Structures are given as C-alpha cells and as structure tokens.
Amino acid sequence: MTLPSWRDWLFSAKAFLAAMLALYLAMALELPRPYWAMATVYVVSHPLTGATRSKAVYRIGGTLLGASAAVILTPLFVNAPTLLSLVVALWTGSLLSVSLLDRTPRSYLFMLSAYTLPMIALPALNSPENIFDLALARSEEILLGILCASVVSALLFPGKVAPIFSARLNSWLGDARDWACELLSVGTRSQAGGHASRHKLAADILALDQFISHLSYDTTSFAMVKNARELRGRMSMLLPILSSLSETRQALLQYKDGIPAELTALMQQVAQWMSGDDSSAMRRQAPQLQRQLAALKQEIASGDGWQALLIAHGLARLQSLINLWLDCRLLQQLIVEEHPTFSWKPAYRHWPVGGTARHYDYGMMAFSSLQASAAIFLASQLWIQLGWTDGSGAVIMVAIASCFFAALDEPAPMMRTFLIWALVSIVLTTVLLFMVIPAAYTFEMLVAMLALPFLLVGTLFTRPQFTMIAMMLTVNTATFLSLQGAYDTDFTAFFNGNVATVVGVSFALLFSLLVRPFGIELAIRRLRRASWHDLAETASGRRLEDYPQLTARMLDRLGQLIPRLAANGHDQLPLVFSELRTGFSVLHLQRDENALPGPAGVRVQHVLDGVAAHYHQALALRLQPQTAAGLLAQIDTALAQVLAEPRRNDHHVLTVLNALVELRITLFPAAAGYAMTAADLPLPAGGVSP
Structure with a gap:
C-alpha cells in the first residue's frame, strides 16, 4: 500500500470541510440531529464532481420518497406493530428489487428509499404523533449535507x-x-x-x-x-x-x-x-x-x-x-478534444453495436429482495417480543446491511467486513467521545480534534479497494458520535445504541449464512444456463426481433461472467467465449439465410436446428454435453452447398460462409479439416436437389 497522493489528501480535505460546514450549519439551525448532515456528506462525496452530483440528486429523491412513505404509512398501522413490521419489510424488499433492476446510479434512489422508511418509521413507534417532525428533520439534515458536499465539490478544485x-x-x-x-x-x-x-x-x-x-x-x-x-x-x-x-x-x-x-x-x-x-x-x-x-x-x-x-x-x-x-x-x-477538428463516420458497420439490453437474473433478484424482507420482519418480531427499547436500531441495521449487499452473490463476507469495521468505529467513537471531545469548548476546537482521524480515513476513498471501508468508518463514526450543539453524552444510551448496531448487523449476517449457503458457483451456473437458453431460442428462430438487443445481452452476460470466473478460479473462460462466438454465428445465419434460396438455405437451417437441439439438450441435462457428430456433418454439408452457390462473392453469402466456419472451429476445434465437395452432397430433406 502506497502513501496517499496529493489528490487523495485534496479529496479528504474537501470532504472534511464539507462535513464540518454541514455540522456547523445544522447546529446553527438547531436541527435535532446535526450529525446526520455530517454523515451524509461522506455518503455522497466522490472524487469526481459529476459522481457527487449524481449521488446527491438520487439521495434527495430517495430520502423524500422514503420519508413521505413513513409519514403516510406509520399513522395507518401504528396500533398494529406486527402489521407495520410487515409493511416496512415489504416496502424495503419491493424498492430493493427495483434498485437491483436498475444498474445505473439511479438505483441509489430506490435503495435509499428502501431503508429510509424503517430509519424514520421504526424509531417513531413510541411517539407516532411526531412522525412528520422526524421525517422533516431527517430530510432537512440530509438535504443540508448534500448541499454542502455538492457546493464544496463544485467550487473547490472540482474533479471533472x-x-x-x-x-x-x-x-x-x-x-x-x-x-x-x-x-x-x-x-x-x-x-x-x-x-x-x-x-x-x-x-x-x-x-x-x-x-x-x-x-x-x-x-x-x-x-x-x-x-x-x-x-x-x-x-x-x-x-x-x-x-x-x-x-x-x-x-x-x-x-x-x-x-x-x-x-x-x-x-x-x-x-x-x-x-x-x-x-x-x-x-x-x-x-x-x-x-x-x-x-x-x-x-x-x-x-x-x-x-x-x-x-x-x-x-x-x-x-x-x-x-x-x-x-x-x-x-x-x-x-x-474540446473542439474536434474532424467529423467521425463509423468504419465498423458490419454489426449493430447500439443495443442497451442487459441480462437480469430475475430469480436471484427476487430471492435477494425476499431475503431482505424476511430478515427485517423476523428482526422486528424479535424486537417487539423482547420489548427492547433500542431494538429499532437493530432492525434498521438489518435493513441497511440487507440492502447494501443484496446484489452480491455472497453477501455474508461483506456483511462480516461491515460488522468488523462497525466495531472499529465503535472503538474510535468511544475514544473520541469520552477522552478527546470533552476537552473541546468551542466549535473550532471540535474541528481540530476531529481533523486527524477523518482526514486520514478520507484519503482511502479514492482507492477502490478501500472505498467501502472508508465509508463505513466515516459514516458510522459520524453517526455514533451523535454530536449536538452542546456536549451531553449519556453512556447508557451510547452503549445501548452501539449494541443495537452490532446485534443488527450480526443478525443480518447469520440470516444470510442460513438462507443463502450458495454463492458464486450458482451465479455462474445460472448465467451459463441463460446463455444456453438464448442460444437455443435464437437458433430456433424465436428471438429475432432485435439483433442489437440480443447482441448487447450476450456481451453483458459475458461481462458478468468473467469477474465471477476469475474470482472463483474457474477455467471455463474458453467455453464462455465459445458460447459468445456461437451466438454471433447463429445471429449471422438467421439474419442472412433468407438470401440463400433453395438447397443452401435448407442446409443452413439444418445447422441452426442442430445448434438449437444441442443447447436444448444442455438445458435439459443442466450441463453442456459433447457436441453431436451429426452437427459437424451438417456444418460440412452446409459449407459445401454454400461454396457451390453461383453468387459466391455476394456479401450475404460470404457472411453465411464465415459464420459456418466460425461454428465449426468453435464447436469442433479438434476436428479434422473440412474436405467435402458439392459432388459429395446428399439430397436435403424434402428431396430438393442440390
């Protein structure tokens, strides 16, 4: 690990300045929880100004949506805690599922609204008449933190x-x-x-x-x-x-x-x-x-x-x-170039590249959402049955941990990391709150005392491998400190709140280990089966409505597979690339076979039928079988027939020829060289003469 660069220190200083500005303004405005504004700064801050702005926009939307839901739903179910727990769990799971379906920064809006409802609604159960004030204060403090982070990021050495x-x-x-x-x-x-x-x-x-x-x-x-x-x-x-x-x-x-x-x-x-x-x-x-x-x-x-x-x-x-x-x-x-000196015309026109389709594993997304809902509901019932005063904090942490890591194949390791760094934050907070901050008599002294730990940890944000750790430390520490306009720390409340945090994250971890013992292996199998399904359907001619979208989905699935294969030490990469090339070959054949009337078109259709049968068999067996020798003969027959075409140099004929060659070297890399001539051709099905 290298020492922080000047860019790391610059970002850390900007984030700390924005956090202190948010804390000062929140105290000056006498908001009930000014530390939420401070924590929000570290949640939305990013080395790039554009990323900070996008996170800010979506955090505002997510906060307002979650707060509005809390104001509407809490009074309706306040006299039925079990029913309210169910509503909160279903809300969180539903919004989480929408978040998982959106693989852009916009997903942050739905994830935040998913756990904002329990953050506001559950603590208000003891005083439901204050739900509007709590939601309003929460929104104001978060908006203030977002405003400070955005202004400082945009005005001071913006990272474009x-x-x-x-x-x-x-x-x-x-x-x-x-x-x-x-x-x-x-x-x-x-x-x-x-x-x-x-x-x-x-x-x-x-x-x-x-x-x-x-x-x-x-x-x-x-x-x-x-x-x-x-x-x-x-x-x-x-x-x-x-x-x-x-x-x-x-x-x-x-x-x-x-x-x-x-x-x-x-x-x-x-x-x-x-x-x-x-x-x-x-x-x-x-x-x-x-x-x-x-x-x-x-x-x-x-x-x-x-x-x-x-x-x-x-x-x-x-x-x-x-x-x-x-x-x-x-x-x-x-x-x-800010002012381009030429206009661009695409040189590559052979295949459309503008598709935006993505592969979604709806089954695993639904499972992740149901897992989060079930964990929240069970934790809520334990809290209600035990009558634990600070139990709402534990349920909130269950919701946060379940949402944060729902997209992972194996959320348990990251939840374990979350728990470890939450404990580190508790230790750091204890030292600051009971040994350092009591000596601060002015806001300036408070800033000086917080500067060292927050500036040091802030330098880790710019390193992708440490970003999550840095966020956990800064956000948790800012929250656990619970800084107010005056020093008024209650050790009992501090202890109970931290215990709730540890219990909540631990519950989410144990629940994940219990209901989700599978991980990357299952994700790899499901991705490959999805590839086989697409290949079988495309070869059968059932999914030809939009070639760019099919292409984009195949490439996106490859992008999801490769990091999983690398992380799991699998040697399936050649097979994955083979399936991708098979997919493109099938798309070429489906697109251009109509340009081959008569015997050549029939032979090409036989090849497509053989490819479809191969991948339908793979789906049925749940593993990829040995490619049938009959398919090799069909490819060779189609090659000979296409080579016998009088329009040999036609673009469509050449495309089909290249696709057949690609299929042969992909599905049968060890086969002997093709050696069939048009004179060797058997009659195609239906008695059409070559």
Whole structure:
C-alpha cells in the first residue's frame, strides 16, 4: 500500500470541510440531529464532481420518497406493530428489487428509499404523533449535507470526469491493444497473459459503463456522452472478434506450414499499426491496410479448401479488428478534444453495436429482495417480543446491511467486513467521545480534534479497494458520535445504541449464512444456463426481433461472467467465449439465410436446428454435453452447398460462409479439416436437389 497522493489528501480535505460546514450549519439551525448532515456528506462525496452530483440528486429523491412513505404509512398501522413490521419489510424488499433492476446510479434512489422508511418509521413507534417532525428533520439534515458536499465539490478544485475519463481510456484501450498484439505476434502466445488481457478488457467495459453514467452529470456536451456510448459498444465487440481471431490462428497452426508468411506479415503490420499513438496517422494508414488485406484474400484465400476458408475467415476478422480499432481511437480523440477538428463516420458497420439490453437474473433478484424482507420482519418480531427499547436500531441495521449487499452473490463476507469495521468505529467513537471531545469548548476546537482521524480515513476513498471501508468508518463514526450543539453524552444510551448496531448487523449476517449457503458457483451456473437458453431460442428462430438487443445481452452476460470466473478460479473462460462466438454465428445465419434460396438455405437451417437441439439438450441435462457428430456433418454439408452457390462473392453469402466456419472451429476445434465437395452432397430433406 502506497502513501496517499496529493489528490487523495485534496479529496479528504474537501470532504472534511464539507462535513464540518454541514455540522456547523445544522447546529446553527438547531436541527435535532446535526450529525446526520455530517454523515451524509461522506455518503455522497466522490472524487469526481459529476459522481457527487449524481449521488446527491438520487439521495434527495430517495430520502423524500422514503420519508413521505413513513409519514403516510406509520399513522395507518401504528396500533398494529406486527402489521407495520410487515409493511416496512415489504416496502424495503419491493424498492430493493427495483434498485437491483436498475444498474445505473439511479438505483441509489430506490435503495435509499428502501431503508429510509424503517430509519424514520421504526424509531417513531413510541411517539407516532411526531412522525412528520422526524421525517422533516431527517430530510432537512440530509438535504443540508448534500448541499454542502455538492457546493464544496463544485467550487473547490472540482474533479471533472472528462479529464480522468480520458486518462482511463488510455489504460482501457491499452488493455485491448495488449491482447490484440499478443494474439497477432508470431511467437507462441502466453495462455496466462491472454487470459489476463481478456479479464482486464471485460472489466474495463463494466468500468466504462459507470463512467458514462457519471459523465452525463459532469458535462453539458451531449456529443461527448454519445461518443462514449459508441466507444463502449465497439470495445464490447473487440471481445468476440479477438477471441475468434485467436481460434482461427490456432486452427491454422495445426497445418504443417502453419500460418502463411504473407498473413503473418500482415498481422505484424496490423499489430504495429494498433500500437501507434497518432490517431490522424492511423486514419491515413487504415485504407492501405485494407487494400493489402483485400489483395491477400485474392492471392491465398480464394480456394475451397479448409485452409483457404480459415485464411479467408481470419482475414474477415482482421478487417473487422482494423475497423473497430480505428473507430475506438477516433472516438477517443473526439472525447479528449474540446473542439474536434474532424467529423467521425463509423468504419465498423458490419454489426449493430447500439443495443442497451442487459441480462437480469430475475430469480436471484427476487430471492435477494425476499431475503431482505424476511430478515427485517423476523428482526422486528424479535424486537417487539423482547420489548427492547433500542431494538429499532437493530432492525434498521438489518435493513441497511440487507440492502447494501443484496446484489452480491455472497453477501455474508461483506456483511462480516461491515460488522468488523462497525466495531472499529465503535472503538474510535468511544475514544473520541469520552477522552478527546470533552476537552473541546468551542466549535473550532471540535474541528481540530476531529481533523486527524477523518482526514486520514478520507484519503482511502479514492482507492477502490478501500472505498467501502472508508465509508463505513466515516459514516458510522459520524453517526455514533451523535454530536449536538452542546456536549451531553449519556453512556447508557451510547452503549445501548452501539449494541443495537452490532446485534443488527450480526443478525443480518447469520440470516444470510442460513438462507443463502450458495454463492458464486450458482451465479455462474445460472448465467451459463441463460446463455444456453438464448442460444437455443435464437437458433430456433424465436428471438429475432432485435439483433442489437440480443447482441448487447450476450456481451453483458459475458461481462458478468468473467469477474465471477476469475474470482472463483474457474477455467471455463474458453467455453464462455465459445458460447459468445456461437451466438454471433447463429445471429449471422438467421439474419442472412433468407438470401440463400433453395438447397443452401435448407442446409443452413439444418445447422441452426442442430445448434438449437444441442443447447436444448444442455438445458435439459443442466450441463453442456459433447457436441453431436451429426452437427459437424451438417456444418460440412452446409459449407459445401454454400461454396457451390453461383453468387459466391455476394456479401450475404460470404457472411453465411464465415459464420459456418466460425461454428465449426468453435464447436469442433479438434476436428479434422473440412474436405467435402458439392459432388459429395446428399439430397436435403424434402428431396430438393442440390
């Protein structure tokens, strides 16, 4: 762990200044719980001004929604505590499910409203007539904290998303370039290095989604956000293209003469071109590479043999890679330049990249929501039956812990971390509250005493691996201190409140361990089964309504799978990429088979039926079976029939041909080379003559 940089200290100082400003104003306005304003600052603060602004907007909405629900629902059920507990549990679970369905910063609005209701409603059970005042005070204190955090973030050395986004783009595109250059190199590629590059690129795409969502709050330039989304789509397409190139390369290396020298030279030129830093030069050089590629296709890839088909397929993927990379670099230049000097036209037009569909595991989302509701209801019943005065605090912590970690495959480890750092916060608060703060006679002295711990912990916010720990420490400590306009600490109340916190988090942890013993393994299996289902349905022709959305969903599912596979040490990455390439091949065949009338179209449909049967069998067996040899024969028959087409150079025919080659090397990587001719073709079903 390195020492904090000046940027870390700057963010920490800004957050502390905003927190002290919020605390001072809350005390001056005589709000009942000024420490809520202080804690809110640390909840919404972010090194990037746009992210702070987005969190502030959604926290305001979530607070007002939860507070309004508390004001409406509490008086209705105040005389029926069990029924109120059920209403609170159902509200939290319902809003949590909506939050899980929204994978943008907007989800924060629904999550916050989910646990704001119990935070306001449960403590008011002893005095329900004050529910409106409590909800109003809660809203005022949070709004004050948000206002202070937003103003300080915007006025003092604002951290803009756009410049940092530009720096991150260099890193992300560097990961893509590294994988491509490893693949295009002449020597034997390191398997571990290739896997690492693929992991990084998939993670980069997920991170890019988050930056794009914050970018819209940071700039008034609609064009920048639009260009960032275009870039995201093209970076996603690099995954199947590079994976396909890798498999084609391996298939060619099985021949005695290996990869033809001309193709090797072109691959090295493309790798050198991709390593360039001058986008303008790359734009000038790209047409020359495309001409070389077209000439090479005429020279060494014009035959009907399997090696020629592999070379033609590799050249097609290389062409897509050139176009995608050119688009990525030009879009990066447009994002970086405040006043672009050129207008961009997409070079990659082969496949739509604008889909926004995402994969959602509705079953696990429903389970997570029901788990949160059940935990809150059971904790509420224990509180009611025991008659524990401070038990509402425990139920609130159950709600918070259940909501915070509901999206995780294994919430228990993070709940355990939450509990540990809550205990650390209690120790820190005890020292500050009973040994340090009593010596503070003025607000200035109080600020000086709080500065050291909060400034030190604040430097951790800018490091992703420590962000959650920093938030737990600062927010919990600010809340546990319960600072008021005058020092008036009751040790009994302090002790009972902290016990409630520990009991609440512990209950949520134990309940999670009890009802959710499964984890990443189940998530991986469900994601792969969802992939098989999509593949089977698409091959059957049942899900062809929107190709961009199907493409986006497949790529999103890949992005969810890769970090889980990496975390669990699974070696299923080649299978996952194979399924992705199979999906694209099936989409190509479904889209273009209608351009092949007669026998060729029939043969292609047989292949699609075989792929559908294979993945339907996988769904039925709950595991991926050995690919049937009959499917290999169907692919070879379709290849021979398509090669016999008189319109061999038609765009649609070439697309179908490449898709069949892709299916063959994906589903049967170890099969001997294709060697069928049109004369060997059997009659297709229905008696149609070839």
